[in-house]
Amino acid sequence: MKAVVYSFIFVVLLSSCSDSSVTSDNQGNIKSKTKQLNIKGSDTELPLTQNEIEGFLKLNPNASISLTGGGSSVGITALIEGNTDIAMASRNLTSDENSKLGNKMQHIVKATIAYDALAIIVNPSNPINRMTKEQLQNIYLGKVENWKEMGGIDHKLSALGREQSSGSYAFFKDHILDGKSYINTMPQMSSNGQIVESIEQSPNAIGYVGIGYVTSKVKALAISFDGGKTFINPTMDKVKNGAYKIARPLYYIYSTDTKAKVEPFLNFVLSDSGQKIVESTGFIKTN
Amino acid sequence: MTTDKAHKILKRKKLSQSIAFSIFALITAVVVLILLGILYFIFVRGFPALSWKFLTTMPTDGMTDGGIYPAIIGTFCLIGGSMLFAFPIGVLSGIYLNEYLLDGKLKNFINMMTNNLAGVPSIVFGLFGMALFVNKLKFGDSILAGSLTLGLLALPVIIRTTEEALKSVDDAFRIASYALGASKLQTIRKVVLPIAFPNILTGLILSIGRVSGETAPILFTVAAYFLPKLPHSIYDQVMALPYHLYVICTSGTNIEASRKMAYGTALVLILIVLISNILAGIIRNYYHKKNKI
């Protein structure tokens, strides 16, 4: 009986203290008070941002920056909740996110730090070298299930995709599938690297990854966006001149409230040395 | 004739026994081989990565070089934080259950709840920790939130081992203490706890082993992908070994090159578990012998 009474008191205490913390919400989140700069979001931007941080720390050894992945939505959600200073996003904000951010913060800045293209990759042993956008769509909608139908060998194919939190997932859906839903048997890999890994191992899989992730052990396909007239390889030049159309800007999103904290790092990323890191990591410079 | 038949039956029985036993021995050997296989695989491939530099420097070059220093420190922070919270409460709770509470409905209820808490999947702890500590109490992703979540996860283990340890203390000690006029609290403090202490300690060490390897509860409460700095306050995020292993074997631009790091990290994780198991065994044996004398 006693324990029940005590536990009741404990719960009351706990809930009262949680109530008081709600009121302290207006004074800002604990997180934003610490000196550490928190960056969160897109997996595509993780290796890039990591390299940028390394470069930045060489110049500013006393800075403290933390980097967490999880996907574009993770970063934006954390920004809305005040759990991060910079949200890395590899897609545009949805209208819902936009209005939620607008409610909480005065002004939102969306800085483009680099461009990325999605490469469509297969195992090097696969005889197929090119594909039209329509064929690609059919694969990911589940209308094509065998490589034979694409002029390849007679084997069941497996189309790999990313997690639903990923910017690549949303970007590919909007630009290749024209907004239609992926077939639900698609394995959802938690990172770009995992897709590359799987494709290295299996001759009959196909997947999409950020161009910076393409290794020598996988083969990037040339894609046609005009129904098979011209096929375009995902190279830096072709992305820059706009011929390769599955390309997207990579953003850092932050609130002007934390400008002072964010800007030193952001300025470094946008500087020449920062942009050199962009290129060496396999992404495309902003200019 | 009959003895011959009986002999045959006996022989057949013997044969089926030896067949059955050899199958069991074979399967056991397979199980042991699987385990040794995992250990061998991690040790052989992880050992070359292990060096002083690996243990004491920051990760560099997109996690393909450098070390795992911040992840080690982060994991120790989380172990420390969670034990600071869970150990005292767990021990007090074990004392209450064994020394104060009489058998009855309340004790059954609390025991049931403790068992159920022990069975709650670690990801549910993660959900709960995120909802309560990170969001409701506004700790943010922080050592504080992660430690409390891990502490709750370790509680049932500590309570159980404390209870077992106290149970194994002979009632004669308690009766003798009361006969000398000591109060209940005095008896617990001066007589029961010192005897039970080594066993309680093994519980602590074993739960450290468990806490150090948990990933799901820290996923949304503390873990950082890359944070080449040591934490300054309990509101900072940290890197942690299990999450770091998850990250380097699934993401990064060059998985091939970061494999070496992954093996090394896995080895360090296993070593922590191994050392805590061995330590617990040593303490148990040491006091066991001492008590016998």
Place this chain on the structure above:
Amino acid sequence: MRRTRKIIEKIVEGIFALSGAITSITVLLIIVFLFQEGLSIFNQKPVEENSILAVHPNNPVSKLSGLQIKDIFDQKITNWKELGGNNDTIKLFRLDEAGSLFNEEQMGSNFERLPHCIDSYLVKTPGILLFFNNRYISKDFRGKKIEIENVNPYSFLLGKQWFPTAQPVAQLGVLPLILGTIWVTLGAILFALPFGLATAIFMAEIANHRIRNILKPVVELLAGIPSVVYGFFGLIIIVPAVQKVFNLPVGESGLAGSIVLGIMALPTIITISEDALRTTPRALKEASLALGATHWQTIRRVVLPFASSGITAGIILGIGRAIGETMAVLMVTGNAAVIPHSYFEPLRTIPATIAAELGEAAYGGLHFKALFALGCILFIMTFIVNLVFQFIAKKKKY
């Protein structure tokens, strides 16, 4: 003096009691938090806040299910006839297409005339299905808003589609995830049971003292290895092996998950079964041997039946562990949210879904709540498994 001491003793007892209650409090808090978030999903609509679906005022269709809307946007349904409406092709309009339909002059530099554009476009197009934000709704909007039903427990538990971030209507059917969890768990137990039981029998009955003293810590160590290490091992060894041996398009599959989980469930099953086997009274065994039974017959006819409830308890606890396992499964099963048909295809479990998606979900949003509802389902599953375990474990002490 005595009184103060008594008071102190009372206070200390109070502290003890409070600590004693902490597990119960935690369980209660978990239930409160989980179910508060999880159950609140059932009075929500599966659409984003502020978004509106509308049709032409003369369209007889006024209600659509979430699945129908998904099929429309996937262009599987292309005519209103299929939905009980007029014979009109469905013309989709999303807000981001506004730029290609109206020029800047029509919309205004700050989109102030966009609501009007949308409204007049709607009236012109009989087969239209509009999806936009209610910020851009004009005051005299002439379209007919489509009603969308709340998420209900029936469609949540039995729905076959899991697209929690789909636009415009999230598909929240958890059946594939529940079945995926059950499949992997069953596979794991099928794998672990023969191995675990045989090892337990060997350790309890056959092995001599020395071998047992070596095996015991080995099994304990197996139990202590972090799940992420098992996942890593699975990813590097088991996934490629499964892919090569069965010539699959990808090695990430239910089978790989079952093998990894099976290895992880082994120590639990071995430890508890061995304990159960050892509790067989010596007298029973000796009686059997004295009657001329061989050791093997004694094990089969006396020891195993006696220990059966304890072994069952071990299996059930192993199931409980396997259901809740997160990281290893996340790394090796491939995470396709589909109702499993074969162990050779990717599948997805409840814990893996929570781990992979919780970070992306906005706090308090639909997806967030759906994941908490998944947490509730997981909690209930393990809770039941635990209660059954405790019931059986208690029964064996006769």
